[in-house]
Amino acid sequence: MGCFPCAGGDSSTKKSSKNKRIENTHTNQSSTKIDDTIKVKQCNEATKENAQIVNQTSVSNEFVEKNKPPEEGTPIRKAQTFTYSELVKATDNFKAAYFLGEGGFGKVYKGKLQDSDEIVAIKQLDPDGLQGIREFVVEVLTLSMADHPNLVKLIGYCAEGEQRLLVYEYMPLGSLEDHLHVHRPNRKRLDWNSRMKIAAGAARGLEYLHDKMNPPVIYRDLKGSNILLGEDYHAKLSDFGLAKVGPLGDKTHVSTRVMGTYGYCAPDYAMTGQLTFKSDIYSFGVMLLELITGRKAIDNTRSAAEQNLVAWARPLFKDRRKFPQMADPVLEGGYPVRGLYQSLAIAAMCVQEQPNMKPLIADVVTALNYLASQKYDPLTNPVQASRRSSRGQRSIDEKQPDV
Template identity: 65%
Template structure:
C-alpha cells in the first residue's frame, strides 16, 4: 500500500516516495463505525457477504508454514505495507498471497484494521477476496486469494522483451472490470466507500485477466445525508490524486473518478502517471494529455506504440473521451462511475478488425470527439 501525500513534488520514482506513518485520523473508519453500519452489512450479504466479520483468523505459525518460513523464493513483491509472499495453506491446500506488515514500515495497525473490516464486509467479483488475517502479538498479516497474473502495472510498464503486451480488447476489459469494482463501492455499499488509492499496482489480475481492486488500507466511508465530502489528511499516490483533494483535503466519490481517469489514460497510452525519465512537459501524464484532448487529429498519437495500431479507431476516440471527462479539474464535471461502467462495458465488446478498420478510417461521430465542458 505504498502511498504518500499527493501534493508533494516528487523527484524520484513516484510509487516509491512515501511519507511517515499516518496519524490516527487516517483510519477514521473505526471498528465501531463499520461494524455498526447495518447498511454495509446488508449490501455485503446481497453480494455473497455476511452480516459479521467473516475473515478467518490464522496463527502466525500457520502462515509461516504456508510461506515456507517466508523464504526469498516465495516473495511476490513489496510495498508500503510490507512484503507479499506466495503460500499454500496446509489445512485446505489453497494457494494464497500472504502480506506481512513491516513493523518498521509506513503502514500501521489502523490501516491493517481498515483493510480487514472493509474486505470482510464488502464482497464483489471485482474486489480481491480476503481469506483471513493474523494478529498474533505484534505480528500483522493479511491472507488473500492468489492472483496469478500479478498487477496491471506488471503488464503495462517496463515490460521485459519476452513479455507480451496487452492487446486493446484486454485493456478495455480490465478497465471495465475495475470500474465495476469502483461502482460497487460508490453505489452499492451504503454508506458509500471512497477507495482513495486507485492505481495500476492496486489492480490485480486473475485468470483471463479478470481485474480486482486490492489494498483498502486507505479506504474511507463517504459522505452521507446532506454532506458533500469528508475532510481528511491528504494521502494517496502522487500523480493519481484529484487536484481539489490534494489542495483542500476534501474527499468525494469524484476523487476516485479522477484517479480512475489517470489509470485509464495509462492503459490507453502505455505511459506512467508520473515518469521522471521523460522530458519536462511529459512527466505528468494528465498535464501532457490535456492539450492533446483538444485536437482530435492528435488522438492517434496518444495510443500506446506497443499496440502497433491494432485498435478500433472509434474505440480509441471514445476511450480517450471517457478518460478526458474523468480527469476534468472541476469534480462536478466528472461523470458518475456508473456512466463510466456503461461506456467501458460497451468498449470492451469492440474488437479490433483490420478489415473494418480500413473502411472506417478516421471518421468518428460527434460522440467520439473531445467531451464538451
C-alpha cells in the first residue's frame, strides 16, 4: 500500500479556506512513518529562505520597493502602493456583502478603486493566520517579476503600519476548487472542454514559472483553490507566498522545509526536503486528476480506500478498461473516450513516485494544448478521434507508464 505523506489530516473535509499548509524538517525516515513527521504550520514565520529577501521584521511600502530580485534576472515590474484608507474605501470598510472567500493568507474582498473605477480583489493578511511577513514579501516580489496571461496580475499592495494587503485583478468566476467541489444550483457544472482548457492554461502558467522566468521559480502550492478563473474559464495561477527560486547551474534541488498542502505535496519532497521542479509536476498531476474525476485530493467523507485521490487512482491506471470509472459522474458520459485516456495518461505520469520519471512541464503543456484544441461535441461526435500531431505529444506518449 502506497504512502503519500502530504495527504494526511482532516482539513480536506472543510471549506477550501481551511486547507492547511504543512511543514516538515529534513528526515530520512521510511515513507511509512513520514506522516508522523509532518506538522501543520501554526504561526507566522520569517526564515532564512529566499536569502535575497532581507530582514523582514519591519516591512513597509518602501521596504518592499527596495527589495529587488537578483540583479541578473527578470526586470521587476513596479506594483502600485496603496494606503490602508484607500483600500477601506474600495471595499466600503470591508463590507460583508463584498466578501469573496478566505484562505491561509486571510480574507478576500471585492473592491472598486476610486481613482480608476477598476474592480479588484483585495486580500487582507490575517495576523493570526498561517502565512506571515515572508510570504507577503515573496508574493509581491514574485508577481512583480512575472508577466504572463496565465498568472494573476498583482496591481499593488499595502504595507502600512501593521496592515498587509494585496490588490489583484478581479477574477469573476472564482476558483477551480469552487467549481469542482461547491455545488450551486444556479451555476452549470464544468463540461469536458472547459476542464481541458483550464488544465492547459494552468500548465502554461507553470511552464512560465519553470522555463521562462529568470531566475526560474518553483510554485510549491499548486492546487484547485489557487487556480482562479476569468471569463470563458481562462485559468490563472495565484497565491505565490510559498514560491521558491529553483536550483541554478549544476544544482539538482533546493533543500528546504517541506511546505505545501495536504494531498498535493510530492512524496519524494516530503521524504527528503529536496525541492525540485518535478515537485510542482506532482501537484499538477493531482490537480489534473481532480479535474478529470471531480474528486478531492483528500476526502475523508469517503471510504478509507478512496480518501486519497492518488492512492485510489493508481490501481485503476493499470487497466484501461477501468478508465471510464474515473470520469466525473457529473459529466454524464459527455467526454471523448480517447481524450479521457490521454488526459489520464498525463496525470499518471505526473504522479509517479520517481521524480526522474515525471515529464517536463513543456511536454505537459504541448499535450494539454492539443487536448484542449480537440473540441468535444456530444451531438455530432460523441467519441472524438485523436491523432498525434506534435513532437511534444509523441514525447508524452513515449514516456507513458503501463496504464
